[in-house]
Amino acid sequence: MAEDFMEGPARDSDPQAVAERLAAEALIVDVEGFEGPLDVLLTLSRTQKVDLRAISVLKLARQYLAFVERARELRLELAADYLVMAAWLAFLKSRLLLPPDPEEEGPSAEDLAVHLAFQLERLEAMRNAAAQLMALDHLGRDVFARGEPQNVSRARKVEWKATILDLMKSYSRLRTRDDFRPFVMDREGVWTMEEALERLRPLMGHVGDWTDLMAFLPEGWDVDPARRRSATASTFAATLELAKNGRLDLQQDKTFGPIRIRGRSAGSA
């Protein structure tokens, strides 16, 4: 992390640094009340008393780093995302202070600063929107529905009700049952050795030349990596089994080289 904010005590004479420390201290009081680093940044930005689009990100970064530093001095446990934000802001701060490097790839420090200001403005806008939403007339508080929905007919029809949430809940209940695992989904990606044997056995009579093992994978199993892995493994295991029974020969020229197989006729055995 950049050192320039670590040398706090040396700058305590600087009135601005003192003000930032006081601001950091004020935040520390209810760090529990914050919803993440963006929330802290938004609170800090209010001390600048400017339009969020014209905010000084550099100053904001300094304030935030002072906040994290203060928390550290007080041996306060800050959640990991606060520290990630601190690291990122320290990086941004150093980038903002240095002249831009023309060789540097990627977004400029200004772009990053603009985006941060945008994020803060958007968060604040959503806060305000939430407040406006909650200030609307609520059904059941300001506006009321029919108190006595009418039942006229004697013939009652039962309507069964289930929501997608019910469906998802019962499915997840089934899927997390410890003593049992459903099998149907698993099987889709698994080519068993029995299946591989069944596939290879009739083919062996026709394989006179050395042929790459991969040519024996079942159709459609060579695209999806998980399926290919399963089919390769089981096909290979099946060839070992068949070689043991004297039905074929196996050959591999070098380590990790392609494995080739050749059928063995009854005569050459």
Added chain:
Amino acid sequence: MDDARDSLFEAPPLSEQERMVEAVLFASAKPLTVADLHARLPHGCDAPAALELLAKRYEGRGVRVVRVGDAWAIRTAPDLSFLMTRETVETRKLSRAATETLAIVAYHQPVTRAEIEEIRGVSVSKGTVEQLMELDWIKLGRRRDTPGRPVTFVVTRGFLDHFGLSSPRDLPGLRELRAAGLLDSTPPPEATAPRESGAQNELFVPSPPEEE
């Protein structure tokens, strides 16, 4: 709307009282007596006069102000009662067995009854499947090309409509269920656990890969 309401002595104009009676009668779960109305309206209101105005306003309309014993209520006009037959539906929550069966069909379709029973760990009653078919949420799919050619079940268009899905693929996956906090017990084993394959083969004749 005017400051009459704020006055302890001056009641709102009768037309305003009529609006009030209308709203109160509409929202009330049971008929209200004149005393009930006086208790709820601002001081000095004349509930019988407001009721009379309101009743007159609704004459010949689709709903009417009716007297129920010594109380008042708004009810639909008797000549329109034929429209109300659908209002009498009683909603009941689907049983756990039915919800689970439906969930399995939705997530695993096409699925046979034996597979549903295997996943649930209990047998599926005939009534459950019939109920889901009657609700037009599941229907018979193709027969499985395995010994016995068992029937399979799939979900219907009506199911998708009811649950607001555009396709069965829109059902959230297990990972998303967990992300939404719906699945917080032990994580399920990896999707492709090969150790199960032996046991599976004993129980099931593999089905040919079906086209999606």
Added chain:
Amino acid sequence: MDDARDSLFEAPPLSEQERMVEAVLFASAKPLTVADLHARLPHGCDAPAALELLAKRYEGRGVRVVRVGDAWAIRTAPDLSFLMTRETVETRKLSRAATETLAIVAYHQPVTRAEIEEIRGVSVSKGTVEQLMELDWIKLGRRRDTPGRPVTFVVTRGFLDHFGLSSPRDLPGLRELRAAGLLDSTPPPEATAPRESGAQNELFVPSPPEEE
């Protein structure tokens, strides 16, 4: 519904249709869609026209005909809420996380969980989404056509009904937020070249490097 013209039976006169819509809407606590109404009314009725007449008739009354998304309902006039204390149901106060998440879904819909987290800067806590779904204020929308096909969330008709909105377009301040570019999904600069940076730069004056 368009085959009305082919019907052997003539639809009732519009004034009668209005009465019918009035009765049906009055009797229902939940909003009814035009399709619901057509399913209940005699063949050949023009529910939108009847609704329009009815809505006009109830202007300024104690109850009103309100639009809720693609559905309609009768609700008490908001200015009379002070009479309704007895009907008020005590609602659980929503957490700040829940109200913010709700607002983000409403203003940004359809929105993915990752986008909600990007806007709030924190992960969406377990239970928040579930709570909003249980209130029937948000639901799953279509999957996004991006890698991983993440599920999206949208607000429900129940949400519109609860907050008295006739459509999501009526959300307070929506136009201003959109004009300010605050509803654009601007990816962080790391992801792609910032498309919006031109527009933003006009408004955003980069602060000069400060003295150290």
